[in-house]
Amino acid sequence: MTENGKPKFAMYWAASCGGCEIAVLNIHEAILDVDANFEIVFWPVAMDAKYKDVEAMEDGEIFLTLFNGGIRNAENEHLAHLMRQKSQLLIAFGSCATEGCIPGLANLSTSEQIFETVYQGPSTENDDSVRPQYMTQMPEGIIEIPIFCPTLRTLQDVVDVDYYIPGCPPESHQIAAVIGLVISVLNGEAELPPKGSTIGVGDSTVCDECPRERDVKRIKQFTRIQELEQIDPDLCLLEQGILCMGPATASGCDSRCPIAGAPCIGCYGPPVGVLDQGARMMTALASVIDSRDPEEIETILDGIVDPAGSFYKFSMAHSLLKAARPSENGR
Amino acid sequence: MENGFEPVMIGFTCNWCSYRAADLAGTSRVKYPPNVRLIRLMCSGRLDPTFVLKALSAGADGVMITGCHPGECHYLEQNYKAMRRVMLLKRTIAQMGIEPERVKLVWASAAEGIHLAHEITNFVDEIKALGPLDWPTAPRRRALEEIEQLEVEEVPA
Numbered sequence: 001m002t003e004n005g006k007p008k009f010a011m012y013w014a015a016s017c018g019g020c021e022i023a024v025l026n027i028h029e030a031i032l033d034v035d036a037n038f039e040i041v042f043w044p045v046a047m048d049a050k051y052k053d054v055e056a057m058e059d060g061e062i063f064l065t066l067f068n069g070g071i072r073n074a075e076n077e078h079l080a081h082l083m084r085q086k087s088q089l090l091i092a093f094g095s096c097a098t099e100g101c102i103p104g105l106a107n108l109s110t111s112e113q114i115f116e117t118v119y120q121g122p123s124t125e126n127d128d129s130v131r132p133q134y135m136t137q138m139p140e141g142i143i144e145i146p147i148f149c150p151t152l153r154t155l156q157d158v159v160d161v162d163y164y165i166p167g168c169p170p171e172s173h174q175i176a177a178v179i180g181l182v183i184s185v186l187n188g189e190a191e192l193p194p195k196g197s198t199i200g201v202g203d204s205t206v207c208d209e210c211p212r213e214r215d216v217k218r219i220k221q222f223t224r225i226q227e228l229e230q231i232d233p234d235l236c237l238l239e240q241g242i243l244c245m246g247p248a249t250a251s252g253c254d255s256r257c258p259i260a261g262a263p264c265i266g267c268y269g270p271p272v273g274v275l276d277q278g279a280r281m282m283t284a285l286a287s288v289i290d291s292r293d294p295e296e297i298e299t300i301l302d303g304i305v306d307p308a309g310s311f312y313k314f315s316m317a318h319s320l321l322k323a324a325r326p327s328e329n330g331r
Numbered sequence: 332m333e334n335g336f337e338p339v340m341i342g343f344t345c346n347w348c349s350y351r352a353a354d355l356a357g358t359s360r361v362k363y364p365p366n367v368r369l370i371r372l373m374c375s376g377r378l379d380p381t382f383v384l385k386a387l388s389a390g391a392d393g394v395m396i397t398g399c400h401p402g403e404c405h406y407l408e409q410n411y412k413a414m415r416r417v418m419l420l421k422r423t424i425a426q427m428g429i430e431p432e433r434v435k436l437v438w439a440s441a442a443e444g445i446h447l448a449h450e451i452t453n454f455v456d457e458i459k460a461l462g463p464l465d466w467p468t469a470p471r472r473r474a475l476e477e478i479e480q481l482e483v484e485e486v487p488a
Binding site for chain 1: 379380381383384385387388401408411412414415416418419420422423424426427428429466467468
């Protein structure tokens with residue numbers, strides 16, 4: 001408790017884009033409830049605070065920490081351990097912390113390939129092939145930068161996590177509901193769900209919430225949405241041959257993308273009880289491909305340009321395989 | 332390839348055909364390598380790619396899926412579903428750096444004990460040629476190596 005008696009709140013970003021922070025601010029007037037009920041002690045994107053301020057705190061001094069972002073480097077990992085130690089409730093907030101999200105797709109590449117793209121890519125001018133050095137000797141002493149880990153890991157791969165809130169980013173009304181729940185718990189009006197629960201999410205799939213009409217799913221051809229001249233505004237996108245992750249994605253977003261005419265890309269992660277989102281998508285797709293001829297099936301499957309990248313766009317780092325295996329030829 | 336590498340393999344077999352084919356191979360005393368651990372499913376269409384991914388990520392070097400011949404499925408057409416799943420799965424694991432040949436789909440009717448034994452023998456040889464998968468998430472092989480050191484005696488049927 002702080003001097004004003006309010007429990008402490010923190011939010012930290014590891015390997016993430018900052019969208020989760022925006023999503024928290026996007027809960028509109030409910031943000032005032034956060035301020036009214038919590039003392040915000042650490043939130044690098046919103047206020048000035050130093051790591052040493054957190055390090056100086058007692059263990060468990062922070063009541064609630066929303067941790068977004070995956071674990072990509074040694075600094076992320078250090079902060080994950082630090083926030084775990086100082087927090088009573090550590091919540092993996094957003095797709096990156098929960099499942100790896102887009103940064104997790106880098107698990108299909110080696111560190112060397114990532115550096116190659118970042119420091120020598122077509123948009124980078126780097127004639128001297130300068131690369132970051134983890135330790136640099138300067139007149140004032142040695143300067144260190146955090147070591148880049150071989151793969152992106154999720155928060156639960158590194159520390160014990162109390163709850164998970166998926167979504168890229170989590171929907172505002174889901175965040176507001178979770179914050180409302182925590183406030184009710186603080187006031188003794190409600191109880192926390194069992195530890196390890198995924199909260200702020202529906203108990204079904206995006207398809208279940210989607211208002212588009214579903215007829216008989218029989219797919220003869222997959223097409224990328226940008227290649228279609230016209231999209232039927234009322235018919236299921238998958239039935240139109242567009243790869244929509246709805247069948248393999250947890251509900252909770254009110255199926256915003258399909259309503260807007262864009263296929264679901266799977267940001268809410270696997271539905272409750274599903275171990276591997278990509279496997280669920282493979283199951284679903286294979287069931288609706290309308291062919292029994294192996295050659296024709298191969299042709300239909302050619303329409304899915306990047307299966308691993310599409311099925312695991314958000315959940316690669318938390319899938320059963322977690323990361324691609326670099327082969328001897330440095331794949 | 333490692334010397335003396337004995338692959339760990341999982342076989343998902345259909346209750347109505349290939350599981351019985353394996354039974355027939357057994358009662359006919361047809362030998363096939365013991366590397367494959369058969370798990371009976373009610374149908375190859377029951378195969379969720381999760382099973383295969385879990386097997387590979389937990390230490391299997393290869394996974395075999397067996398079902399009724401096309402057109403002979405006990406549940407009409409679920410073996411076609413299995414075929415499409417395996418085709419899609421192979422494409423996906425190839426991107427993950429796993430040789431697609433580590434997953435194999437075989438059709439074998441209840442009468443084809445010899446055929447199934449032959450396919451298993453071939454598949455074990457293929458996986459031996461590929462070498463261990465040793466997926467980074469898999470537990471160590473130590474326990475298995477200990478088992479392999481045990482003398483196995485043949486028991487008459």
